Amino acid sequence: MTRFLLSRMTHAVLLLFGVSLLTFLFTALAPGDYFEEMRLDPRIGPETVSALRTRFGLDRPLAVRYASWLKSVVRGDLGYSFSYNSPAGPLLWARARSTLLLTFTATLLTWGLALPLGIWSAERLGKIPDTLISWAMAALLVIPDLVIALGLLLLAVRSGWFPTGGMASVNADALTAGQRIGDLGRHLILPVAVLVFVALPVVVRHVRAAMIGVLDAPFLRVARGHGIRRHRLLYRYALPAAANPLISLFGLSIGALISGSLIVEITMSWPGIGPFMVEAILARDIYVVLGGVLLSTCFLIAGNFCADLILYWADPRIRAGSEEK
Amino acid sequence: MQPLIVVENLVKRYNGRGPVGRPGVVHALHRVTFSIAPGKTLALVGESGSGKTTTALCLACLERPTSGRILLEGRDIAALQEKELHAVRPQIQLVFQDPATSLNPRFTVLEILTEPLLFQRKARRSEAAELAYALMERVGLPAEIARRRSGELSGGQRQRLAIARALILSPKLLILDEALSALDCSVQAQIVNLLIDLQLSLGLTYLFITHDLAMAAHLGDEIAVLDRGRIVDRGAPEMVLRKPEKEATKLLVQSAPLSTGIQPLRRVS
Amino acid sequence: MQNALEVRNLHVNYISRAGTSVSAITDVSFDLGPGEILGVLGESGSGKSTLAASLLRLLPPNGRIRSGSVRLQGREILEASPGELERIRGKQISLTNQEPSLALHPTMRVRDQVGEVLAAHESLSRGARRERTRRVLAALFPFETERISSSYPHELSGGQRQRVLIAQAIACGPSVLVADEPTASLDPSTQREILSTFLNLRWKLGLAILLITHNPFLLEGLADRVLVLYAGRIAEIGPAESVLSKSKHPYTQALLRCAPSFARRDGEFPRKSKLPVIPGDSPDLAAVPEGCWFEPRCADRWEICRKREPATVPPGAGHLISCFKFGG
Numbered sequence: 001m002t003r004f005l006l007s008r009m010t011h012a013v014l015l016l017f018g019v020s021l022l023t024f025l026f027t028a029l030a031p032g033d034y035f036e037e038m039r040l041d042p043r044i045g046p047e048t049v050s051a052l053r054t055r056f057g058l059d060r061p062l063a064v065r066y067a068s069w070l071k072s073v074v075r076g077d078l079g080y081s082f083s084y085n086s087p088a089g090p091l092l093w094a095r096a097r098s099t100l101l102l103t104f105t106a107t108l109l110t111w112g113l114a115l116p117l118g119i120w121s122a123e124r125l126g127k128i129p130d131t132l133i134s135w136a137m138a139a140l141l142v143i144p145d146l147v148i149a150l151g152l153l154l155l156a157v158r159s160g161w162f163p164t165g166g167m168a169s170v171n172a173d174a175l176t177a178g179q180r181i182g183d184l185g186r187h188l189i190l191p192v193a194v195l196v197f198v199a200l201p202v203v204v205r206h207v208r209a210a211m212i213g214v215l216d217a218p219f220l221r222v223a224r225g226h227g228i229r230r231h232r233l234l235y236r237y238a239l240p241a242a243a244n245p246l247i248s249l250f251g252l253s254i255g256a257l258i259s260g261s262l263i264v265e266i267t268m269s270w271p272g273i274g275p276f277m278v279e280a281i282l283a284r285d286i287y288v289v290l291g292g293v294l295l296s297t298c299f300l301i302a303g304n305f306c307a308d309l310i311l312y313w314a315d316p317r318i319r320a321g322s323e324e325k
Numbered sequence: 326m327q328p329l330i331v332v333e334n335l336v337k338r339y340n341g342r343g344p345v346g347r348p349g350v351v352h353a354l355h356r357v358t359f360s361i362a363p364g365k366t367l368a369l370v371g372e373s374g375s376g377k378t379t380t381a382l383c384l385a386c387l388e389r390p391t392s393g394r395i396l397l398e399g400r401d402i403a404a405l406q407e408k409e410l411h412a413v414r415p416q417i418q419l420v421f422q423d424p425a426t427s428l429n430p431r432f433t434v435l436e437i438l439t440e441p442l443l444f445q446r447k448a449r450r451s452e453a454a455e456l457a458y459a460l461m462e463r464v465g466l467p468a469e470i471a472r473r474r475s476g477e478l479s480g481g482q483r484q485r486l487a488i489a490r491a492l493i494l495s496p497k498l499l500i501l502d503e504a505l506s507a508l509d510c511s512v513q514a515q516i517v518n519l520l521i522d523l524q525l526s527l528g529l530t531y532l533f534i535t536h537d538l539a540m541a542a543h544l545g546d547e548i549a550v551l552d553r554g555r556i557v558d559r560g561a562p563e564m565v566l567r568k569p570e571k572e573a574t575k576l577l578v579q580s581a582p583l584s585t586g587i588q589p590l591r592r593v594s
Numbered sequence: 595m596q597n598a599l600e601v602r603n604l605h606v607n608y609i610s611r612a613g614t615s616v617s618a619i620t621d622v623s624f625d626l627g628p629g630e631i632l633g634v635l636g637e638s639g640s641g642k643s644t645l646a647a648s649l650l651r652l653l654p655p656n657g658r659i660r661s662g663s664v665r666l667q668g669r670e671i672l673e674a675s676p677g678e679l680e681r682i683r684g685k686q687i688s689l690t691n692q693e694p695s696l697a698l699h700p701t702m703r704v705r706d707q708v709g710e711v712l713a714a715h716e717s718l719s720r721g722a723r724r725e726r727t728r729r730v731l732a733a734l735f736p737f738e739t740e741r742i743s744s745s746y747p748h749e750l751s752g753g754q755r756q757r758v759l760i761a762q763a764i765a766c767g768p769s770v771l772v773a774d775e776p777t778a779s780l781d782p783s784t785q786r787e788i789l790s791t792f793l794n795l796r797w798k799l800g801l802a803i804l805l806i807t808h809n810p811f812l813l814e815g816l817a818d819r820v821l822v823l824y825a826g827r828i829a830e831i832g833p834a835e836s837v838l839s840k841s842k843h844p845y846t847q848a849l850l851r852c853a854p855s856f857a858r859r860d861g862e863f864p865r866k867s868k869l870p871v872i873p874g875d876s877p878d879l880a881a882v883p884e885g886c887w888f889e890p891r892c893a894d895r896w897e898i899c900r901k902r903e904p905a906t907v908p909p910g911a912g913h914l915i916s917c918f919k920f921g922g
Contacts, residue, residue, distance in 0.1 A: 218696040227684035509637035514852035514869040543854035580782035582811030
């Protein structure tokens with residue numbers, strides 16, 4: 001167990017290192033930097049630009065810049081945002097919180113819906129309910145997320161039932177805490193709906209496929225022969241046996257918690273990390289970009305790691321296999 | 326007469342689960358020694374886990390023994406490199422217990438039979454097909470099923486096919502690892518007769534691995550009893566089974582069904 | 595005393611994908627007395643597994659019980675609703691499977707798997723259930739109860755897995771146990787253990803057992819009566835000793851002669867001689883003949899055997915066979 005953890009930690013560190021290095025190189029290799037825009041402004045003299053560059057250390061060689069960034073990251077300081085003139089860390093974190101609120105809710109809802117749907121569909125394989133669900137999922141899969149987002153936005157505008165964007169109403173400050181939560185909830189509905197519609201077909205199909213594989217298995221027939229009730233058969237017998245590929249998929253879901261909601265955030269003006277990162281990339285706000293990429297990679301690693309841990313806990317055969325090595 | 330195959334002090338150890346389920350070193354085979362004369366059958370009997378299949382895999386060069394020698398017509402094949410083994414493999418063939426898992430159910434009968442020939446470059450495609458048909462007739466498979474997939478055949482037909490596939494490269498030694506255990510009684514009898522036939526007409530040597538004592542006694546010129554990786558008893562069937570001396574042999578004899586006559590008349594409690 | 599199981603005129607079909615229907619079990623009738631061990635002897639294609647599945651109505655989706663009656667302790671199973679069936683299965687009649695490695699849930703501990711069966715049929719408190727589970731497992735594993743109880747299936751040997759299956763089957767005290775090839779992939783000493791387990795269960799619990807196998811020698815000293823199945827029909831039924839050593843049906847006789855016997859060696863069958871086989875292949879159930887199903891392979895056939903089917907075996911005591919020459 002400890003060897004497993006140790007090797008995972010090492011891999012994670014190496015991965016983060018590699019990813020940050022590549023990102024750094026790519027942004028550095030792209031022509032120009034943050035202050036490039038300023039040069040086009042005739043009112044600002046070239047000396048001012050150079051002075052600003054030196055002040056922020058952008059004239060030092062790449063290796064030196066990367067090394068000093070690395071040193072500060074280890075200490076917990078993610079660098080400085082040029083656009084916002086304040087430390088990158090807190091900015092990123094504030095935005096990340098909003099994104100996580102959105103994606104967390106959506107992931108919970110997606111899996112909460114997909115499991116029963118997939119199981120129900122697999123049980124009625126080939127019959128009408130299964131066919132209907134399969135068609136519905138195929139349709140959702142085919143429609144691009146952007147179209148879904150815009151479609152729901154249109155619905156919001158036309159019907160007036162939902163807020164058309166943002167995370168809070170204009171008069172949010174005037175509301176009480178309870179009312180604010182309700183307000184937040186109303187604003188969450190549409191963006192979460194988009195994310196769920198986008199992710200649902202994939203998960204449902206996987207659940208369905210995994211269940212079909214298991215429903216035919218001899219041990220299930222034997223359990224039926226012992227008179228185990230249908231509900232127990234599905235959830236206590238079939239689902240755990242089918243769980244392995246689903247656990248891996250769940251790990252990917254966790255991995256995408258930070259990075260999966262870009263389009264929704266932009267179309268629905270949700271103040272998340274997605275639009276923030278796009279802005280930063282276009283402005284060459286390099287430390288924000290690096291920080292965001294690092295955060296995203298961390299979540300990916302954490303997601304895979306969670307999946308492996310859950311698999312280890314859930315399947316004794318995997319436990320036995322790793323012990324043998 | 327020089328024996329076809331001589332196994333000397335075969336040892337096989339590997340990391341795995343011991344008998345109590347705890348991980349550790351498993352001693353699968355411990356100084357196993359036996360020999361088989363050409364054209365004869367050695368029946369290897371023992372409980373599950375006694376090392377029968379490990380022996381089969383080592384002899385067929387599918388597993389490397391930890392130490393020991395395997396002499397095929399005087400030449401030590403356990404010491405050969407992979408490249409040299411390529412020429413040796415056709416001479417020793419295996420037939421497994423479960424034809425459903427050892428034959429690809431999607432391949433047709435013809436494909437299964439011609440594949441080894443083409444792979445070993447022993448024949449061109451047209452010749453390979455002819456050889457395949459000839460062998461099918463030899464083992465009692467009707468020519469019409471040549472284009473059927475192996476998954477559609479009955480248990481007995483599949484086992485005949487497995488035997489045919491083992492014979493297509495004209496081996497000298499055939500290792501049958503529980504090859505009859507999964508078959509119905511009447512089908513077992515048919516396959517046994519086929520094996521007896523083939524041994525006489527092709528001069529094959531058999532290593533017949535089984536836990537069915539009556540079958541072992543019927544087919545074997547000699548019986549060897551394997552217990553936890555060691556050969557504990559050896560000799561002609563009458564000698565070994567009528568008055569069993571070793572514990573392992575006694576245990577096997579006691580478990581044999583009454584009507585086979587191996588046990589002296591005793592009631593089952 | 596009431597019979598544990600009464601089967602009358604059972605007809606079971608399979609519907610192929612093309613829509614054609616093949617009869618897997620035709621007009622089968624027999625009784626199983628309380629505490630009796632009835633051996634069902636049949637090779638592949640004889641319908642034995644179909645019979646086992648039919649008794650619990652666990653046929654695959656393309657199987658249909660056409661007609662007949664199956665009475666368990668006097669109660670008609672074929673008319674039970676799905677809810678009633680769930681209550682009957684495991685509680686009054688149980689089934690064990692051939693492949694124990696596939697028949698157990700891969701990621702549930704042994705005691706949980708047995709516990710689930712108890713939970714499905716008895717309303718016990720958790721403590722009481724654990725105690726019952728322990729007792730059932732102790733009956734089948736007197737020496738290593740604790741270790742087996744907390745193990746997972748992949749940590750057990752084939753014989754141990756089979757015994758866990760049996761534990762699940764008897765946990766709720768059924769009156770009938772249908773054992774479908776219980777010793778299929780096991781070596782002889784383990785086979786012997788499992789078979790003596792069955793004897794034990796019959797003696798201690800009064801359990802009636804339907805033991806299905808293709809190996810006649812397993813039934814020696816174990817079965818009270820033996821039923822021989824061929825092409826979905828009863829060929830012969832009677833007291834075990836009678837059927838196994840003084841069999842009257844040509845199929846049974848030929849089958850029993852197939853196996854090598856150490857005892858007969860020095861006389862008729864010296865070592866490495868050819869064994870007497872049943873000529874031909876197992877019957878193709880789709881090709882229904884006019885007369886007796888075994889006729890093409892029978893050594894004792896008459897003209898009439900090709901033209902008419904012999905009478906089916908009625909339920910009842912005594913040694914009965916379905917054959918023109920030797921029986922009805």
